[in-house]
Structures are given as C-alpha cells and as structure tokens.
Amino acid sequence: MRNDPTRTGTTVRDDIRTTVPTGSAVPAVRTAVPAGTGTPAAVRNLGILAHVDAGKTTVTERILYLTGTTHKRGEVHDGTTVTDFDPQERDRGITIFAAAVSCDWDGHRINLIDTPGHVDFADEVERSLRVLDGAVAVFDAVAGVEPQTESVWRQADRYGVPRIAFVNKMDRAGADLDATAAAIRDRLGTVPLVAQLPIGREDGFTGVVDLLRMRALTWTSADDRVTEGPVPAALADEADRRRALLAEAVAELHLGALEEFYTDGTVTAGTLTTAVRELTLDGAAVAVLCGSAYRDIGIEPLLAAVVEWLPSPLGVPPVRGTAPDGPDDGELRAPDPAEPFAGLVFKVTATPTGRLTFLRVYSGTIGRGDTVLDAGARRTERIGRILRVRADRHTDTDRAVAGDIVAVVGVKAARAGATLCAPAAPLVLEPPGVPEPVxxxxxxxxxxxxxxxxxxxxxxxxxxxxxxxxxxxxxxxxxxxxxxxxxxxxxxxxxxxxxxxxxxxxxxxxxxYRETVVRGVRGLVHRHVKQDGGAGQYAHVVIDVEPLDPPGGDGGDPLEFTSVVTGGRVPKEYVRAVEAGCRDALADGPLGGHPVTGLRVVLTDGATHPKDSSELAFRAAGRFALRAALRAAGLVLLEPVAEVTVTVPDDAVGPVLGDLAARRGRVSGSTARGGTSVVTATVPLAELFGYATRLRGRTRGRGTFTARPTGYAPAPPQPPTAD
CATH class of the missing domain: 3.30.70.870 (Elongation Factor G (Translational Gtpase), domain 3)
Incomplete structure (x- = not known):
C-alpha cells in the first residue's frame, strides 16, 4: 500500500516505485525501488496523444498518482489536474497547452508531455513530437479512431516516433476493443498487436488478461492495488485463442518469433516481449493495451510497457544537424553526455517570475551558469537556472545531460525551434514545421x-x-x-x-485565402538591367511556371523550384538567388493580394554579365519574372476546407445533412453507432463559423462535431461571407 500523506501528515516519498520482473509486460506488486538514475538509458521521453475527450489528461493524472508524483488523483471535471493548470483549460475542460512533467518509475525517469487534442492546437503537438522518443496514443473504446487521432498519428509517423496504443474507457457502454483494433488497422495503416483481453464488459470491467504471460490482473475500488492471479476459467478458451492470434501476428512480422513458432508451435513470453519491442521501435506494428484511466484500471501495465517497449534516448538514431556555415550533408551528434552540447527549444512560456525556455538536450551536458550559442541567431545566451518541470511547478537542478527534457531560465531571445549549442561546436538542428494560419x-x-x-x-x-x-x-x-x-x-x-x-x-x-495557377506559362523571359552610376545590375532569366497537383499543392512547401540550366550559363549561387526571388513574389498574388501557393517553377535558361551580375540582381529578376508569369497565367482563388465529423442522434440526421449542404458541404460518409449517426463531410472553413451553436440548436444540445483542416480547394467567384 502506498504511503498516504493525508494519513501520515508527511509528504509523498520520492522512492515509491514499482518493480517490473524481467521479461514482464506488467508489474506484479508494488514495492519501493531506488529512484531513476537519470542516465540516458534510464530515461523515457514520452508523449500522450489523442483526440479531444479520449481521456489522455486523465491517463496522465493517473500516471502521476501511481508514480508518487502526486498524492491525490486530479480530475478534469473538478479542475484539479496537474497538467491542465491554465485557467482556460480548467474552465473549458480541454488541454490547450502542452505540459511537461517528470516522474520516476521502476528506476527510470519518465519525462512526460500531455499534448492538446483539439485540432486548433496541433502545432503544440507538432513541437512536442519533434523532441519525443516515444508516445502513448489514447483511444476512446466507444468512438475508436477519431479524426484528430488520425492527424496526430500522421504527425508521429512524420517524426518516426514509436507508439503504444491504450484503448481507454473500457467501462463505458458500447466499448469495443476489437472494433478499435480493426479501426487502427484500417484507418491508421498499422498492424495492431492486441496484448490484453478485457475481464468483464462495460460497468463490469474489472481488469485484463495479460496475453503474453497468460495471467489475470484485476483492480478493485477498495484500494489502488492490482491483484495478479490465474486466468478466469470462463475466459480460458478465449484467452488461449487470442494468445495464438497474437503469436501468429508477431511471427508474420518478426523472424525470431517465426522460427520459434514453426519449431515449437508457439512463442514464449520472453520472445514475444522482445519481438513486440523490436516491432514497436521499427514502426512495423503497435502494441494495443486497454483499461479505464478514470477507474485506475490498466495504468500499471501501461507504464511497464512504456519502460519495456519504448526507446530510451540511446535507442533512437543520433540527431543530425548542420553547421551554420558548414556543408549541407550534416553532422551527427550521439546522445552522449561527453559530446558537445546541443539542444532544441520546443516551447517558450512567459511566467510572472521570468521567461521559461523548454529544451530537449540531444547531446552533451549543460550546467547552471553555462554560456550557450543560439546557432540560428548567432547570439550567445547564459543559463541562469535549470528546472525539472512538473507542469506549473519546478525543481532546481544543477545540470542536464543528453536525453533530458528541462526548462531553463535566463535565455532571453531564443524562440521555439531554435538550437542552443556549445559555442565551440556550433550546430543547427532541424526545427519543427510551423503550419500556416487559416x-x-x-x-x-x-x-x-x-x-x-x-x-x-x-x-x-x-x-x-x-x-x-x-x-x-x-x-x-x-x-x-x-x-x-x-x-x-x-x-x-x-x-x-x-x-x-x-x-x-x-x-x-x-x-x-490563397491564390494558385491553373494554367501554366512557358518560356517567360525577364531581363533585369539597372544602371544608375557605379556598378550596375544585370540578370537574364527564362522560367516555366506550371500548377502542382492537387490545386494549391499538398499543404507543404508552396513552391517547387528546379533548374535545368546547363553549361554554367547561370552559376549555382545565382540559381539560389533566383529561387529566393521567386519565393519573395509568393507573398501577394495578382487576384487579391493573397499568398500564392501550389506552383512549380523551372529555371530553363539565363545569362550573366561579367561585371554587373550579382546575387541581388538575380534575386530581383526571379521576383519580377514570377510576378509577370502569374499575371499571364490562369489564376484561381483557394479557400481552406476542413473534414468535419458530426455525431448526432439518429432522429436529427436529416436536418444536419440539410444544414451541411447549405454550407456547401460534401458528405463523404455516414455510419450508425448505437442510436447515433456519425456523418463525415468536407466543408469550407468559412462556413463553419458559428456552426457549434447551430448544431446544438438543431439537435437539442445532443450533437457534437470536430473539424480538421485538410487543405485548400477552389473558392466561388465571390468569397463567401462568414456565418
């Protein structure tokens, strides 16, 4: 039984941990073990990802309670959570800002980031994923894979972050582990390895069968202990069947498990554990666990899986960066405290006591009072304090080593995405992408x-x-x-x-709004000649312009630029200047001054002057040439569109479909789910202003919706007015 400070009058001890037996997927009992060592091998940098209302903040709160970091369970509905500490988060009942917290479990330090689930704050998720080594994706056992879940899953794919799936809310009516696993396979494109079997359904859900070790783990409301025992007789046949399916699924993907499966007809718990870990790290599959965070069921197995299956900073490839003035092929830095220091700023927060800069240390060691270099801005900064973070509370520490996530005080100007490094070994790390506002x-x-x-x-x-x-x-x-x-x-x-x-x-x-070309221009010639005394300017360029597919591009880089000039007619440095000039021209298009996107520019020819040509001249030539090409090309106005998922009672489907049609929505699907219908449609974002109020009125307060921007589409001739 854990120490309870409400009974003893003392603070929670820092050494309260749980021992996980070797090769186990879950802990057997709770015992005190030494605190985490803080070395890179004993660190897990973990994110909690999910759609809004899937329960990720409750999962985070139960982790903090279970690890002894807090002495009381925080509840979202009571406004007592640790990570949702901002007044707006507590008022609205949603996570808005990514919150970092450190805790210890089984001799490991877990640096945990609770991320927002609402699509409007996807950039917080993006910046968090950039510095994480692993993640737990939380799913609602009733809703399954929801739209924002898909978005954060793709973000994690982009950064190669290994994941474990936790199917939450198994105690709710309509909870279905198998349906959620099937949705993970179909909609997320990965192989789900279901490692647990629920014991009981809905209100009767009391625990899980660990299919790796074939044991039952149950929880009671009388205390916060997990009880280990044999598989219930009523579930023995089903557990055997699912254990065989798990072994087959693993054997199909893992050579070592396949050899054992063909030799012995089964796969041992040790081999399964090793295989699941390797498949998780490779991204070839995702382990699926289940539970009910609100009722404290399933959190111990989840923590054990995090330690067992997700990587430490030593388990991920060395980070690659570039020297500020060095070659383009990059430089590798290993997660070694002895390497030169390099860290990435992923979050900046202004507090009443000063500016907090959140930092992932990728290599080397940083100490209080050290001078570091903001490599991109070429500015030195001094580290005043280093803080271990627990949401809005902090603990001072003397140093941070490779693999740590900490906050530092004293850095005055570095923004999110900046690289801080040792002045003697400058390095620029790739920053997280920043989405364009819509x-x-x-x-x-x-x-x-x-x-x-x-x-x-x-x-x-x-x-x-x-x-x-x-x-x-x-x-x-x-x-x-x-x-x-x-x-x-x-x-x-x-x-x-x-x-x-x-x-x-x-x-x-x-x-x-955005503008894009629908008809290209070929062979547009522009000569930039300027002579007003002294050195002149001369640049001659010939460009082709054509649209990208789909219209407006894929939402990434608005310009695809290439050069096919041969024979050195335009030197390499001038080619880069032409591209820079073309990008300058994208700022305001001819239709209405909106940014231009979704076009391909090919530099096909050009000429220089032995004295008057310069990068400045070719940049100006690129800018004026593309502006002339845009005026000559066929242009169209683009508006942002969103994928809308509306959940309404069955008797309100008709009015909701009519309202979506009136908002220029295109319905792409509708599915029934236990007395409710889920309608998916693509709707112009301009038509969604005020939609929440309209939907509540049409469904008597029972309808909900989510919207996820998916890109741009051609707009009507006249821009629509907001609702």
Whole structure:
C-alpha cells in the first residue's frame, strides 16, 4: 500500500516505485525501488496523444498518482489536474497547452508531455513530437479512431516516433476493443498487436488478461492495488485463442518469433516481449493495451510497457544537424553526455517570475551558469537556472545531460525551434514545421492609451506560439491576429484579457485565402538591367511556371523550384538567388493580394554579365519574372476546407445533412453507432463559423462535431461571407 500523506501528515516519498520482473509486460506488486538514475538509458521521453475527450489528461493524472508524483488523483471535471493548470483549460475542460512533467518509475525517469487534442492546437503537438522518443496514443473504446487521432498519428509517423496504443474507457457502454483494433488497422495503416483481453464488459470491467504471460490482473475500488492471479476459467478458451492470434501476428512480422513458432508451435513470453519491442521501435506494428484511466484500471501495465517497449534516448538514431556555415550533408551528434552540447527549444512560456525556455538536450551536458550559442541567431545566451518541470511547478537542478527534457531560465531571445549549442561546436538542428494560419481576426484595444500595451502582449503571444502571427493590414491599418482556428483565436484573446488586464475588441473571424495557377506559362523571359552610376545590375532569366497537383499543392512547401540550366550559363549561387526571388513574389498574388501557393517553377535558361551580375540582381529578376508569369497565367482563388465529423442522434440526421449542404458541404460518409449517426463531410472553413451553436440548436444540445483542416480547394467567384 502506498504511503498516504493525508494519513501520515508527511509528504509523498520520492522512492515509491514499482518493480517490473524481467521479461514482464506488467508489474506484479508494488514495492519501493531506488529512484531513476537519470542516465540516458534510464530515461523515457514520452508523449500522450489523442483526440479531444479520449481521456489522455486523465491517463496522465493517473500516471502521476501511481508514480508518487502526486498524492491525490486530479480530475478534469473538478479542475484539479496537474497538467491542465491554465485557467482556460480548467474552465473549458480541454488541454490547450502542452505540459511537461517528470516522474520516476521502476528506476527510470519518465519525462512526460500531455499534448492538446483539439485540432486548433496541433502545432503544440507538432513541437512536442519533434523532441519525443516515444508516445502513448489514447483511444476512446466507444468512438475508436477519431479524426484528430488520425492527424496526430500522421504527425508521429512524420517524426518516426514509436507508439503504444491504450484503448481507454473500457467501462463505458458500447466499448469495443476489437472494433478499435480493426479501426487502427484500417484507418491508421498499422498492424495492431492486441496484448490484453478485457475481464468483464462495460460497468463490469474489472481488469485484463495479460496475453503474453497468460495471467489475470484485476483492480478493485477498495484500494489502488492490482491483484495478479490465474486466468478466469470462463475466459480460458478465449484467452488461449487470442494468445495464438497474437503469436501468429508477431511471427508474420518478426523472424525470431517465426522460427520459434514453426519449431515449437508457439512463442514464449520472453520472445514475444522482445519481438513486440523490436516491432514497436521499427514502426512495423503497435502494441494495443486497454483499461479505464478514470477507474485506475490498466495504468500499471501501461507504464511497464512504456519502460519495456519504448526507446530510451540511446535507442533512437543520433540527431543530425548542420553547421551554420558548414556543408549541407550534416553532422551527427550521439546522445552522449561527453559530446558537445546541443539542444532544441520546443516551447517558450512567459511566467510572472521570468521567461521559461523548454529544451530537449540531444547531446552533451549543460550546467547552471553555462554560456550557450543560439546557432540560428548567432547570439550567445547564459543559463541562469535549470528546472525539472512538473507542469506549473519546478525543481532546481544543477545540470542536464543528453536525453533530458528541462526548462531553463535566463535565455532571453531564443524562440521555439531554435538550437542552443556549445559555442565551440556550433550546430543547427532541424526545427519543427510551423503550419500556416487559416483564420484571422482584427484585434484592437478599446482605449487608445492601451494600443502600445496590446502590441507588446501580441508580440509575447507570437513569441510563445509560432502558429500565431501578427501583422498590420496595409489597407485598414488594423492589427490582424492569425491562427489555426476560431478557438485558437478565442484563447489568445482571452489570455490578453486575463494576463494583461486589457480590454480589447476582436473582429469577426476571416479565413486565409490563397491564390494558385491553373494554367501554366512557358518560356517567360525577364531581363533585369539597372544602371544608375557605379556598378550596375544585370540578370537574364527564362522560367516555366506550371500548377502542382492537387490545386494549391499538398499543404507543404508552396513552391517547387528546379533548374535545368546547363553549361554554367547561370552559376549555382545565382540559381539560389533566383529561387529566393521567386519565393519573395509568393507573398501577394495578382487576384487579391493573397499568398500564392501550389506552383512549380523551372529555371530553363539565363545569362550573366561579367561585371554587373550579382546575387541581388538575380534575386530581383526571379521576383519580377514570377510576378509577370502569374499575371499571364490562369489564376484561381483557394479557400481552406476542413473534414468535419458530426455525431448526432439518429432522429436529427436529416436536418444536419440539410444544414451541411447549405454550407456547401460534401458528405463523404455516414455510419450508425448505437442510436447515433456519425456523418463525415468536407466543408469550407468559412462556413463553419458559428456552426457549434447551430448544431446544438438543431439537435437539442445532443450533437457534437470536430473539424480538421485538410487543405485548400477552389473558392466561388465571390468569397463567401462568414456565418
């Protein structure tokens, strides 16, 4: 039984841990073992990923309680969670900001990041995944694979993050482990290795059968202990059948398990454990566990699987970076405390006591008082303090080593995505991608005297959240705040009101339109000649412009640039200048001054002057040439579209379908699920403003929806007005 500070009057001991037997997938009993050593091999950098309301914050809270980090279970509905500590998170009941926390389990330090599930805050997930070594994907056992689950899964695929699946809420009516596993296979494109069998259904769910070791693990409401015992007789045949299916699935993917399976007709627990770990690390399959975090069921096996199957910093490839002025092929840094220091900033937070810079240390060691280099900005910074983080609480430490995730105080200017490194060994690490904003709104201070304070507050927000951008509209002079969605802007505005005490007005949201070409231009010639005394400018370029497929591209780089010039007619450095000039021209298109995207530019020919040619001249030539090509090409206006998933009672499907059609939505599917229907449609983002209120009215408050931006599509001739 764990120490209870409410009974003893003492604080929770730091040495409360659980021992996991060698080769085990779950712990047998709770005992005290030494705290984590902090060496890279004993560290797990773990993220919790899920769709909104799947229960990931509750999973995080149970992990903190089980590891002795907290002495009381935090509840989302009570506003007592550790990781959702921001007032808006507690008011809204959702995770908005990624929160880091460290805890110890079985001699390992787990640096855990609870990420948002709402699509408007996907950039928080992106930056977190960039610095994680493994993740737990939480699924609702009733809803299965939901839209935002797919999004975060693809993000994890992009960064090669190994995952374990935890099917939560197994105590709910309609919970179905097999259906969720099938959805993982079909919609996420991976092989689910179901390693547990539920004991009981819905309200009667009390535990799981560990199919690797063929034992039952049960939990009771009387205390927080897990009881290990034999497989219940009523489940023996089903457990044997599922154990055989698991062994076959593993043998199909793992050579060692296949040899044992053909030799002995089965696979031992030790071989299965090893095989599942290797398949997880390779991304060839995902282990599937289940439980009910709210009822404290299944968390111990989940933690044991994290330690057993997810990698330490030593289990991932060395990080690759480039020297600021070095070759393009990159430089590797191993996760070794003896290597030169290199770390990536993934989050910046302003607190009343100073600026916190969250840092993943990839190599080397950093100590309090050290001077580091912001490699991208070529600026040195001094580390004042190093903090182990527990959401909004922190503990000082003297140093951090390779594999650690910490917060540092004293770094004044580094933004999210910056590389901090040893000044004697500069290195630039690849930053996480920043998505383009899709929604904008004008923001003004109600009192003219507060205009300057508002500018400072907006700059601070943009510093903390790279997916927020601030600009001044050249026509109206208004300050425009842009972000990833309506809720994103609402949260930003509320932060200004609460944290800065400013009275502000926020205009009606507007979507971010784009322009693209639908008909190409070939052989466009532009000569840039300028002579006004002294050295002149001369550049001659010939370009082809054509559209990318799909319209607007795939949402990534707006420009695909290549050069087919031969014979050195345009030197390599001038080719790069032409590309830079073309990118300059994308800022405002001919149709309405919107950014241009989705085009391919090919430099086919050019010429230089022995004295007057320069990079500056060729950059100007590239800019003017592409602008001329865009005016000559066929252009179309693009608007952002979203995949909308609406869950409504069966008797409200008709009105909901009619409303989606009125909003220019294209329905792509509808499925029945226990008295409710789930409708999927593609809808222009501009038509979704105010949709939540309309949906509640049409369904008497019983309908819910989620929207996930999926790219751009051609807009009507006249931009639609927001609802």
């Amino acid at each position: 929604v904008s709104a004008a923001v003004e201070a109600r009192r003219a005297l507060d205009t300057e304070r508002l500018a400072v507050a907006l700059a601070r927000l943009a510093d903390e959240d790279p997916s927020l951008t601030v600009r001044t509209d050249p026509e109206t002079g208004q300050t425009v705040l842009s972000g990833m969605g309506e809720l994103h802007l609402e949260v930003a505005a509320e932060r200004i009101r609460r944290e800065q005490g400013l009275e502000i007005t926020v205009g009606r949201p507007r979507v971010a």
